[in-house]
Amino acid sequence: MAGAPRNILPAESEAVIASDVKIQVDKVYKIFGNRPDDALAELRAGAQKAEVLQKTGCIVGLNDIDFSIRRGETFVIMGLSGSGKSTLIRHFNRLIEPTAGRILVDGRNIMEMNAKELLAFRRNGISMVFQRFGLLPHQTVLENAICGPILQGVNRREAVALGMEQLELVGLKGFENRFPRQLSGGMQQRVGLARALATQADVLLMDEAFSALDPLIKSDMQEQLKDIQARLKKTIIFITHDLDEALHLGDRIAILKDGELRQVGTGEDILFRPADDYVERFVRKVDLSRAMVxxxxxxxxxxxxxxxxxxxxxxxxxxxxxxxxxxxxxxxxxxxxxxxxxxxxxxxxxxxxxxxxxxxxxxxxxxxxxxxxxxxxxxxxxxxxxxxxxxxxxxx
The missing domain is CATH 3.10.580.10 (CBS-domain)
Structure with a gap:
């Protein structure tokens, strides 16, 4: 196999019908430093990450990222520490602005949204579940769950009904009057998930949402997410460094290394048709009995x-x-x-x-x-x- 990185889209992905695409990531670059234009020119001329750092003092976060995400799929972005996966997910709600490129949601370039439009998009179109829960400690479970709808302008009675519906969906009915400190880590993460679902956003961002949990609770949360997704059909972008988790949850997987996209495909594509030597090494020790269905x-x-x-x-x-x-x-x-x-x-x-x-x-x-x-x-x-x-x- 060739060792050079390649942006691989398997044949089944190339024929995605435009109406099936929820999100299009179009040649996105992110460069950190004082000379981003110079660094971008170096990258486009073929320079590698280390060369760009040496010549410009800039750090390449993302390098020419290009793929689409289908409506209603669980799309997993994975890689080791420093690969760019957490940087990338923060582009979808513009917590981080790209140096170059576009991200289209339902055909609309979110980079062209003004402040008012972006605020509405963050409140209604996209929601996020954080790795460290991000709950408000002075508010009850229910109050945490309904903060999104309240910010959207939903009246309190409707917001409470919506919040209770989501708490029941994640298995926390009866805990609505408890405070986060009274819950286990897994239960706190369920509150975070309920809060994200209560916004009724089409897109759910999950940045290593289960990595802080112990293995048994992590496994339970994975199964619960699969069950919820089977019913709600959200478009989920899930970040992880755990290949087993990616294979278990993802309809498709994107593998990043040093800010570059090495392969996009199904679990079967990644395991049995690795795009390059790096991906092959990445998946070499996977238990096939857990990957094959x-x-x-x-x-x-x-x-x-x-x-x-x-x-x-x-x-x-x-x-x-x-x-x-x-x-x-x-x-x-x-x-x-x-x-x-x-x-x-x-x-x-x-x-x-x-x-x-x-x-x-x-x-x-x-x-x-x-x-x-x-x-x-x-x-x-x-x-x-x-x-x-x-x-x-x-x-x-």
Whole structure:
């Protein structure tokens, strides 16, 4: 693989329909120092970050960042300390102004907003969850949750109803009259999330929101965020230095190094088609069983109602497929090839579940059902799981 950095957009990303794009980052540069114009000229002439520092005394924060974010996706920006990820996320609400470039939200360049327009955008269009919670210690949980709607001009009764709705959504109903000091770290982060959601903004910025939490609470918050996102379909920009977290949460991932964009793609793209040597080294020690999902390993099989699942029809289908799903409309069972007797209930997993999550179930049963949109559509066996992991290991 080539060692030089490349801004990689996989083929599936290049064909994004314009109407699906919520945010467009267009050739954004950020340079810190007293000679930004000189530093920008050096960068555009091909100079590297260290050269720019030596020649101009300026620090390159971001260098020609260019990508789009789809409406309703969780887009993870990751990199090590100093990569530029926290600098980048603060451009989306203009807490940091770029040296050059544009950021368009719903087609509008936010860099052209005047002070009044920018204030309205920050109050209504975009919200942020901070790493260190950022709660007001003298206010109750509910008061913290409704500060956004109150600033938006929502009357207090409506704001309280909205705040209570969000607190229930994040599992804090009953804690609305407590103060932040009375809550655990994980609960305080939930208040921060409820506060961001209460603004009803379309875009949610999360700057290493879970990094201050212990591993168990962090895992719980990740699952809660996935559940909330499945229901609300916000456009989430999530910053992390944790690759496992990025793979678990992100629909797509952007990897930064020294202010440069090295690759944008799905978790599968990043793991199995790294753009350069840096990305390859970055993902080398990832546990593939946690990165690969059941959808990539299972096999779709016929689905029959109980009335359709006659012995003759089931036998005919089993000659062509490894199993048949038999459903009564509310529950599904599996009739596997070689099994004697009728279809039997077995464990099931969602198609998006990690292969590693399936191993304990496959240790107890020869096969499990895989569901898509709540309905059983296929089966996963130990052999299927191992073959998928072996294929991926060869690709990697």
């Amino acid at each position: 059941a959808h990539e390993a299972f096999e779709k099989i016929p689905v029959l109602t109980e009335m359709e699942a006659t012995s003759e029809r089931s036998s005919a289908l089993l000659r062509e497929h490894p199993g048949v799903i038999v459903t009564n409309g509310t529950a599904s069972c599996l009739l596997a090839r070689g099994a004697s007797g009728s279809a039997m209930p077995v464990a099931s997993v969602d198609a998006g579940a990690a292969i590693g999550h399936c191993f304990p179930l496959l240790a107890a049963e020869d096969a499990i059902l895989v569901t898509e949109d709540g309905a059983a559509t296929g089966m996963l066996t130990r052999e299927m799981a191992f073959k998928a992991l072996a294929r991926s290991a060869r690709v990697a």
